[in-house]
Amino acid sequence: xxxxxxxxxxxxxxxxxxxxxxxxxxxxxxxxxxxxxxxxxxxxxxxxxxxxxxxxxxxxxxxxxxxxxxxxxxxxxxxxxxxxxxxxxxxxxxxxxxxxxxxxxxxxxxxxxxxxxxxxxxxxxxxxxxxxxxxxxxxxxxxxxxxxxxxxxxxxxxxxxxxxxxxxxxxxxxxxxxxxxxxxxxxxxxxxxxxxxxxxxxxxxxxxxxxxxxxxxxxxxxxx
Numbered sequence: 001x002x003x004x005x006x007x008x009x010x011x012x013x014x015x016x017x018x019x020x021x022x023x024x025x026x027x028x029x030x031x032x033x034x035x036x037x038x039x040x041x042x043x044x045x046x047x048x049x050x051x052x053x054x055x056x057x058x059x060x061x062x063x064x065x066x067x068x069x070x071x072x073x074x075x076x077x078x079x080x081x082x083x084x085x086x087x088x089x090x091x092x093x094x095x096x097x098x099x100x101x102x103x104x105x106x107x108x109x110x111x112x113x114x115x116x117x118x119x120x121x122x123x124x125x126x127x128x129x130x131x132x133x134x135x136x137x138x139x140x141x142x143x144x145x146x147x148x149x150x151x152x153x154x155x156x157x158x159x160x161x162x163x164x165x166x167x168x169x170x171x172x173x174x175x176x177x178x179x180x181x182x183x184x185x186x187x188x189x190x191x192x193x194x195x196x197x198x199x200x201x202x203x204x205x206x207x208x209x210x211x212x213x214x215x216x217x218x219x220x221x222x223x224x
Contacts, residue, residue: 066095093217100198108191112183117142119191121150125160125174126184132165133172159183 064072073091077084101116109119117140124139125131131139137147151174154160159180165171176184199207 089217093214100195103198104191104194107194108187112187114187115150117146118150118154121147121154122159122176122180122184123188125176126181130173130175133162133174136174154180 073087077087105116109116114122120140120142121136124136128135128139133147133151134144136151137144140147142150151160151162155162158177161175161177163173163175165173202210
């Protein structure tokens, strides 16, 4: 995000368009390092970025830093009437989800030759026991077609069992095999240890507040 003078202000509009909040722009010299990054409504674009000279060039791997990305976003959106707080929240949800997923796949799932989707399917079946395949797809947030491929792989590995619903031959029930049960009992504590690691910079109250906030976002999106 490029440095912005205190005279440059952009109006921001809530998603409903019901109200408008003036975006507060902070000069780099005004940033107190002890309060950076800033997440409140008056500085929806990180003070940290404005207070530091983050390199705009990508890393040797071709990836841009979070700071450089925010710089580019601010430059592109300068002068537009947007809800910067909403944009920052949603973009960070997306980025955090991908970062956590990549970390967990690399550290926990790869040694067991599990994809993220395969893990989620195992989790759903582990939690609910005998469950219809259509409900597994819904709970895992994947299409029925995607589930078909994943469940076939898990069945071939002896982790999941499939049987016809006793009341309707058109419906299919999935459950974990004894091997699948053992795998989940072994792997989930390791998975949770990594969950603890990636959230270790937050105290218990912050974790609870984040969980509640994200639950509110999920409900709003799912009920739209």
